[in-house]
Amino acid sequence: MGLFSKEPCAFCGKEVGMMSRTKMSSKDYICDDCRKKLNPFARPDHLSKDQAAEMMARMERDEKALEGVKLIDRRLSVGRGQEIHFQSNIAAGLFTITTPQSKRFEHRPVFYFSDIREWNASEAFVNQAVGVSTARELVHDYTSVISLKEKRGADQRNDGWEIRFPYYSGLLPEILIKIPKEADPGEVRDFWKSICAVCGEWERSGTRRARDAHDLHIENAMSTLNDVVKAAVKGEGSDGIAEAVKKGIEKAQDIDAGKVKKKSLFEKLFG
Ligand SMILES: [Zn+2]
Incomplete structure (x- = not known):
């Protein structure tokens, strides 16, 4: 050793x-x-x-999620002819980040706007109690959540910047973009502002509601399947099974009509 x-x-x-x-x-x-x-x-x-x-x-x-998706590019020049890119597609709800360092990696990372979450103490408490290690809630003001920090060296001179996103994923708790000191301070600030603006645009676009609906449909399909299996096991025959399927279809229609709202874990347990 x-x-x-x-x-x-x-x-x-x-x-x-x-x-x-x-x-x-x-x-x-x-x-x-x-x-x-x-x-x-x-x-x-x-x-x-x-x-x-x-x-x-x-x-x-x-x-593969990036294939055939048109990306809007926000770029920041970081000196020596190098750039950092923040590329997004609001309708697809995703973005990717390219830095001079990330170019050496085999795959481009794909991030989802819906996974940028704020820390929520009450939900964290509940999740801890039920054995989930992380909890974040959806963001409303991105400038308060995505931080821009200037780094200073021992001599107090500028040593670059860091843009940090809290990110809800068990494997990736945050996204950290390191910006070298060669970048222009005004451009760094504009780059950070444009990232926050894109996130806000996504928030208002309704994609988030579409994603929530997508999750609800999956939940509904799973619980309908569960009910169908239960009815079959109990020997309720084709009537019981048809009833379970009918309920599932009605719920799916309600989801599409926006009548079913996604609940947070806290609401699910104590609501
Ligand atoms: Zn190896």
């Missing part, structure tokens, strides 16, 4: 030195090459081996 000892990568088995590996939370290592299969914005030291493997599979799948 010395400073210069080599350790095998948990994914490819390659023996790697300290400078080209990261220790995961499960105490094994990931090499810099395998790291490129992860989300460029993930912290491998915060992931276990299983979570990293799950993320690799997900990255490949998620990237």
Whole structure:
């Protein structure tokens, strides 16, 4: 375990030195090459081996969501001819971020506006009680949630900026965009403002309601199926089954008509 000892990568088995590996939370290592299969914005030291493997599979799948989707590009010049891009499609409810560092990764990350969530203490308490580790609620004022912070070096001079999004995903608790000091301060501020504006635009677009409806339809389909199975097991015959299916169809129509509202976990448990 010395400073210069080599350790095998948990994914490819390659023996790697300290400078080209990261220790995961499960105490094994990931090499810099395998790291490129992860989300460029993930912290491998915060992931276990299983979570990293799950993320690799997900990255490949998620990237397909960008195929054929027209992206609106907001860009920030960060010096030496390099740029940071925030590209989004409000109707699809998604965005992707490209930085000079993320370009070295194998897959483009896909993020969803609906996963930018604020911390909610009451929901966190409930989730903890039922064994879910994270809880965030939907955001209304993005400028208060997406932060822009100037970094300062030991000499108090500007050392770049950080834009931070809280992000609701068990594997990715936040998105951190690192901006080098070579960028122009005014342009950095405009870039941050335009990101907040795009998020606000998505919020007002109704896509969020569509996504909630989508979730409700899945919930309804699952519970209808459950009722159908129960009716069949109880031997209620075709009448019982038809009744369960009819209820499911009626609920689906109510969801489309906007009569069913999505409840937060807190409301579900105590509402
Ligand atoms: Zn490896």
